Amino acid sequence: MLVLLPPSEGKAASGRGAPLKPESLSLPGLTPGRETVLGELVELCSGDEEKAREVLGLSEGLRGEVAKNAELRTAGARPAGEIYTGVLYDALDLASLDAAAKRRAARALLVFSGLWGAVRVTDRIPSYRCSMGVKLPALGALGAYWRAPMAEVLPAAAGDGLVLDLRSAAYAAAWKPQGEVAGRTATVRVLHAPTRKVVSHFNKATKGRIVRSLLASGSAPAGPAELVEALRDLGYEVEAQAPARAGKPWALDVLVAEIH
Secondary structure, X not given: OEEEEOOOOOEOOOOOOOEOOHXXXXXXXXXXXXXXXXXXXXXXXXXXXXXXXXXHOOOHHHOHXXXXXXXXXXXXXXXXXXXXXXXXXXXXOHHHOOHHHHHHHHHHEEEEEOOOEEEEOOOEEOOOOOOOOOEEOOOEEHHHHOHHHHHHHHHHHHOOOOEEEOOOHHHHOXXXXXXXXXXXXXXXXXXXXXXXXXOHHHHHHHHHHHHHHHHHHOXXXXXXXXXXXXXXXXXXXXXXXOOOOOOOOEEEEEEEOOOO
């Protein structure tokens, strides 16, 4: 099983660990792209602060993120699972999983990133600010920039098992499963059952709980149909729509009655 996650806008501090080693990150086929984006981001943030803030879409209160980006090559690095915070990651709570579940998380979870393309939760990265929606001056929109490298690397990373896609639209733009990989992919919406509406905070928290439930239970669904049954066994109310034709993902709606 491969679980595709969005990152979080908020991130923990880098800490005092050894600095980033781009060549040590998982998915080495993305290394040239990472080096290019990293170089452009550091150069942008080492120059005109106002321009950098505008390009990155940062408010006045986040001005300090520009200086942080300028120091990415020398900043301390920590496992990505510790760097990413926010609603989904709070609900997932990787740190409190038992050892077996942590090993499953290291194998299964892949976090998409405007800067890194995608990383495993065990990859050591510094704290940064660069969303997939950013348009860097020399590279353009990062969602489009990453499509070709992702298309080369991600099918092999997906292997021959289930792909559980929990990404938001901006990050889904960087890689769209194709062909037989798409046929074993399941996308998930979380709906407030009484209203049938998506509520952002509620949606993120429930997705984090879903991933945690799968990791903690040791469930290993082989494909989307098996995932539906696994989630129902774990107590989730799931409505599933199989694709109308080959080469399209399954669409799952998880219905939750209470917003918390």
